[in-house]
Amino acid sequence: MPRTNTQLTSLLAAADWGPAQFAAALRGVAAEQGLTLTVHLTTVRRWLEGVQPRPPLPALILECLSRRLDRRVTAHDAGLTRAPAQLMDPAWEADPMRKLFHLTRTELDPNRRALLGADVLTATALALPAQSQTQAQSTDSARSGRRATESDVGQLDDVASVFATWADRYGGQRMRAPLAAYLTHEVEPLLHRPAPTQVHSGLLSATARLALLLGSMCADSGHHPLAQHYHQIAARLATDADDHTTLAIALRTMATHAHDLGRHTSAVLNLAEQADQHARNAPPAVRAYTTIHLAVVSAHHNPRAAVAALARAERLHARADAEPGPFSSYPAGALHYQRAQTLATLNDHTGGLTALATSLRLRTETERLPAALTHARLAETHLRLGHLEPALTHWHALLDAYPTLHSARADQRLAAAVQHLRAHQRRAGVADLLDRITELTSPPR
Structure with a gap:
């Protein structure tokens, strides 16, 4: 028999919620994530009696209670000891280096990668980082092995340019695993080499920029909660490196990601x-x-x-x-x-x-994905203004680029095009465009 969840009972009392009110609030938070929950009064009562909810419910519960109580509620606080938050702790207080490499190793394990999708976007994570004194290294480090140098920092930045160019050309989906592998196998050992303080700070900054790229690739793959984690890690690493420029870029990236999700x-x-x-x-x-x-x-x-x-x-x-x-x-x-x-x-x-x-x-020419998305926005804006023919021209341009793109954002713009054009199906050229969208997006038989 499961034990009564006294922690969750206490949190609901502090929130001034009964089971039915809590269930309604959970459904609202889930709807923000594009999820439909079948959670009612009896469901919440079972949790209070000790039944453990399955992912992604624990993360939704923590987010819902954190918002209501205006403070961070952990899995331990709520008696959810098997919550996804144990895998991906959204707290700024978590060690960003340990968290980063735990996530990248998980990305590379086919048996564990699915767990990365069992999380939700958290409004409570939209906060500024505090410095964590991330594993500072000094010139008199006793560790053996080759010392890290400024050339290593330059190498990381060169690699970042390669990954960023590829993502702009083809989208982020295909490059996510290679970048995770590079961080795991090359960057993690590098960060543990002895190095002067200035070099180590440079390595933290460069790693932060790579984490930002990986987060943006995850967002472009439709994995938004995971993207949020990588963006947070980048901001923490930049803070620990006392790098205000990279921190500014990280915070801007976080704000952009949240804004783009509405x-x-x-x-x-x-x-x-x-x-x-x-x-x-x-x-x-x-x-x-x-x-x-x-x-x-x-x-x-x-x-x-x-x-x-x-x-x-x-x-x-x-x-x-x-x-x-x-x-x-x-x-x-x-x-x-x-x-x-x-x-x-x-x-x-x-x-x-x-x-x-x-x-x-x-x-x-490098900005193929941004150009395709710009065509999509031009089409939508033309249609809003009543300009059907130029809208169709821009959607066809998006379709011209689409076969080379691996991007959830491009997928979403095509899905939006179908929605926008439903009211115009009998107009000249619309049926041809919709047929072309169907042909390009239908899975092979």
């Missing part, structure tokens, strides 16, 4: 503001990168502030050097794409259309 809360705005603050001494390209997204998020809260941030980002971008690299440059096409997002939120759809057209014109 979260426009004050917590997301705070992340965007903090990213902009940490970038204040960064090169102009990084400052433009954080400020333009501050404009995107501010448009949901303060239109005047959004317009001011937009103008500031454009001035910064004009001053930026053309230094290559995924973390040292900011493509003009991306800047105008975010300009379009800002204007669309401010209901300037004509201005947004112009910004998207400029974005597409400025995309480089």
